[in-house]
Amino acid sequence: MKTKEFLSLLKENTDKSLVFEYAPGQSVGANYHITEVKNITIDSVDCGASTDFWKETIIQLWESPKEIGERDYMTSQKALDILNKVDKIKPMEKGVEVKFEYSNSVFHTAQLYVLSHQIKEHQLILYLGVEKTDCKAKETCGVPEKAETVIEAACTPGGGCC
Numbered sequence: 775m776k777t778k779e780f781l782s783l784l785k786e787n788t789d790k791s792l793v794f795e796y797a798p799g800q801s802v803g804a805n806y807h808i809t810e811v812k813n814i815t816i817d818s819v820d821c822g823a824s825t826d827f828w829k830e831t832i833i834q835l836w837e838s839p840k841e842i843g844e845r846d847y848m849t850s851q852k853a854l855d856i857l858n859k860v861d862k863i864k865p866m867e868k869g870v871e872v873k874f875e876y877s878n879s880v881f882h883t884a885q886l887y888v889l890s891h892q893i894k895e896h897q898l899i900l901y902l903g904v905e906k907t908d909c910k911a912k913e914t915c916g917v918p919e920k921a922e923t924v925i926e927a928a929c930t931p932g933g934g935c936c
Contacts, residue, residue, distance in 0.1 A: 822911020
């Protein structure tokens with residue numbers, strides 16, 4: 775989801791509670807705050823020596839330990855107000871991917887993509903997920919598109935698979 779799409783979704787649903795599901799059936803606690811908005815520039819070189827360059831918006835979510843047990847989620851309007859204030863200080867790139875950085879005591883820190891969203895009763899729910907790492911230069915590096923299945927029992931010293 776692009777940053778502008780996320781902002782539009784908030785504008786269209788200002789009266790809804792904003793809920794983030796970071797894993798199936800697991801939601802960020804209602805005690806969350808938006809603690810940082812990052813304008814990120816990635817300037818990279820992959821394993822095939824190809825360069826790449828792109829930008830992202832990263833919105834950090836943090837659960838306040840002082841507000842554990844909070845039942846009311848932040849509204850889309852409040853999130854929009856925060857992001858509009860940030861945009862006046864450090865303009866956000868609207869045409870770039872938006873991700874959410876989050877962790878808790880049982881979930882490692884991760885930058886999560888928006889997989890989908892749903893309007894359900896009085897909530898705007900964003901379903902988040904991770905993207906697995908991948909080789910961007912498969913052809914150059916000789917990596918097959920589909921990984922071959924390696925049978926562990928066949929792996930022996932000098933067998934070529936260990």
